[in-house]
Amino acid sequence: DADVTQTPRNRITKTGKRIMLECSQTKGHDRMYWYRQDPGLGLRLIYYSFDVKDINKGEISDGYSVSRQAQAKFSLSLESAIPNQTALYFCATSDFGAGGRETQYFGPGTRLLVL
């Protein structure tokens, strides 16, 4: 079973609709992240959470909100979807290994199309 799962994997929605993307992890990591990836722009950080009570805005948080329901769950919401939010969305977790070295583990991604 995958350690970081995302649902749905694909979603088509209309402008103005509210949608939620969900992320779950079984790795026991405190840190979780939401990114979006667009062709030619690379991965950009939307929000991140270092524990259940800690939520931080990333580079491009406008138009998005998040909820950290538990250590294992981190949801991303688009309150009123717009076409330029069409992208591939990744959830990630991270831990610190030997020597304090961080590794991020990504979910399989959610492809979102806003019409």
Added chain:
Amino acid sequence: RKEVEQDPGPFNVPEGATVAFNCTYSNSASQSFFWYRQDCRKEPKLLMSVYSSGNEDGRFTAQLNRASQYISLLIRDSKLSDSATYLCVVPYSGAGSYQLTFGKGTKLSVIP
């Protein structure tokens, strides 16, 4: 904005060739660096971490030049399975914020 710049690519190389990707970063305070690999329509996966002047893992060598703020990834004896996009990643932290900044990636195609 924190910048991470990579060779634009794409790199099309024959099997067995040696290929190198370059990456420059703007934050001189960064201490650790990463190369991630991303296959088409898949999630990124960690390939190598770089914390000192460089490290080697089999056919892959990552090198760091702090003075020039430059990271490289060398792949020797390229395999067809090496075809992917390679992402340079630099953490930025300070003043209560933290994020990994990803380069746009360099696409590699290894040709039979």
